Amino acid sequence: EVPPPPPNLSPLLAAFRSLLELSLSLPPASPPRGADLLLAASLSRRSLFPPSLALLLPLAGSPPLYSRGLATLASHLFAAGEEGAAREALAELGRAGAGCRELGGERPDWAGLVKAAARHAARARSAGALQKGGFAPKTCNPVLSVLDAYASHPRFADPLLAEQVATALVRRVVFLTGAVSAATLPAPDRPEAAFVGRSNVGKSSLVNMLCGRRALAYTSKTPGKTQQFNYFAVNDKEGRGREIRYGDEVGGERDRDSFYIVDLPGFGFAKVPAAVKRSWGELMDEYFKTRRNLRVVFHLVDGRHGCVSEDARIMRQCADAFRGSKVEYVVVLTKADKNGSKGVDSEVAKGVREVMKECGVGGRPLLITSSTTKLGRDEMWRFLKTCCEY
Ligand code: GDP
Numbered sequence: 101e102v103p104p105p106p107p108n109l110s111p112l113l114a115a116f117r118s119l120l121e122l123s124l125s126l127p128p129a130s131p132p133r134g135a136d137l138l139l140a141a142s143l144s145r146r147s148l149f150p151p152s153l154a155l156l157l158p159l160a161g162s163p164p165l166y167s168r169g170l171a172t173l174a175s176h177l178f179a180a181g182e183e184g185a186a187r188e189a190l191a192e193l194g195r196a197g198a199g200c201r202e203l204g205g206e207r208p209d210w211a212g213l214v215k216a217a218a219r220h221a222a223r224a225r226s227a228g229a230l231q232k233g234g235f236a237p238k239t240c241n242p243v244l245s246v247l248d249a250y251a252s253h254p255r256f257a258d259p260l261l262a263e264q265v266a267t268a269l270v271r272r273v274v275f276l277t278g279a280v281s282a283a284t285l286p287a288p289d290r291p292e293a294a295f296v297g298r299s300n301v302g303k304s305s306l307v308n309m310l311c312g313r314r315a316l317a318y319t320s321k322t323p324g325k326t327q328q329f330n331y332f333a334v335n336d337k338e339g340r341g342r343e344i345r346y347g348d349e350v351g352g353e354r355d356r357d358s359f360y361i362v363d364l365p366g367f368g369f370a371k372v373p374a375a376v377k378r379s380w381g382e383l384m385d386e387y388f389k390t391r392r393n394l395r396v397v398f399h400l401v402d403g404r405h406g407c408v409s410e411d412a413r414i415m416r417q418c419a420d421a422f423r424g425s426k427v428e429y430v431v432v433l434t435k436a437d438k439n440g441s442k443g444v445d446s447e448v449a450k451g452v453r454e455v456m457k458e459c460g461v462g463g464r465p466l467l468i469t470s471s472t473t474k475l476g477r478d479e480m481w482r483f484l485k486t487c488c489e490y
Contacts, residue, residue: 164206166196168208170189170190174189174216175216177189183242186242196252197251207253210258214261215264218267220242241269243265243268244269244481244488259474263312266313270310270335272334273313273334276331285391286360291394291486291488292362293395293396293483294362295362295398296384297366298408304363305471306434306469309477311334327365330363330365332360334358335358335359336358364387366410366414384414388421389421395427395428396428396430396484397418398480400432401431401452402435403433403439403448404438404445406452412458415460416460419459419461428483430467431461432466432469433448433449433452434470434471435471436469436470436476443470444468452466
């Protein structure tokens with residue numbers, strides 16, 4: 101229920117409404133848009149949020165137009181530094197998404213909205229608000245709230261959006277260290293996301309796609325480095341003069357949205373003596389069960405072939421390790437583009453589902469991805485997001 105606008109604002113709001121409708125009929129790039137200017141002016145005070153939302157309500161009969169208006173509203177609220185109101189507008193934008201399914205045509209300027217949210221986050225960060233807890237506790241980067249709203253809308257391929265999301269969420273990422281035992285893991289001082297899967301499954305491509313990098317310094321390919329937990333530090337410290345190098349101490353001060361990405365090379369897949377496989381399996385087990393900053397495990401399976409026996413072993417191990425824990429366990433089918441337009445073969449997907457069920461992870465999510473087309477990137481970020489809650 102949105103309260104009616106205060107009477108003294110009615111003329112302004114009426115003018116605004118007609119300008120908004122006019123503005124929505126113009127292509128996004130045509131400057132200057134009268135409604136935008138008026139909106140920016142009228143929103144610079146938070147108290148104007150409910151009436152400006154009320155203004156948009158007449159558009160609710162046309163969900164695409166309504167969504168576009170809400171997205172514009174949210175962008176301006178971010179620009180005005182009104183994060184709370186912007187999040188409310190985003191929540192409404194998410195609710196409006198379902199209505200957009202059958203209707204084509206107008207769509208929100210998602211890339212612009214991500215940009216506005218990212219700018220706001222950057223301003224807040226440089227103002228020291230992040231460190232001082234300026235955002236409400238347990239909220240996430242505003243860019244992730246935009247992705248939440250986006251999730252309910254029809255998807256479309258937009259490379260610009262993909263680029264913007266990665267740039268906004270991953271400011272820097274560096275290889276930190278290769279840990280060889282539980283004792284040599286970095287301090288658990290920030291959340292971490294683990295990627296497990298056999299070599300060649302597409303792990304480094306996927307991590308690069310998520311981080312918007314063409315090629316991270318990826319050492320897991322170096323012979324001899326396959327038996328280690330490869331740690332990448334994401335968004336370590338704002339204003340750090342140089343990037344972290346191998347062997348550097350990382351700890352103490354850091355940004356609140358910094359986290360680790362860990363590559364667990366599926367050593368069990370390699371052609372090595374059974375005893376070596378066993379000890380690697382034990383190390384993984386200890387890691388899964390005791391790493392208290394672990395938030396999400398992505399288990400990568402080749403989308404062309406489905407599971408091999410080592411995948412089933414890892415699934416059982418994870419079913420056991422994460423029973424009753426809060427760690428998210430997600431199976432990710434890779435290289436969906438290799439099967440042409442139909443994505444992952446439905447028989448392969450069905451087979452993987454069956455193995456998951458047999459191994460006790462039947463209720464866990466299964467995502468379909470491609471590093472080439474960026475398919476599944478938003479879904480993966482929705483899980484990675486648990487790593488960057490402030
Ligand atoms: P890793 O050993 O698991 O890190 O695997 P890589 O990321 O190096 O990928 C192995 C091979 O598969 C490389 O030749 C990649 O170019 C290719 N590849 C990885 N992901 C995809 C994908 O999504 N689509 C396609 N077509 N090829 C991929």
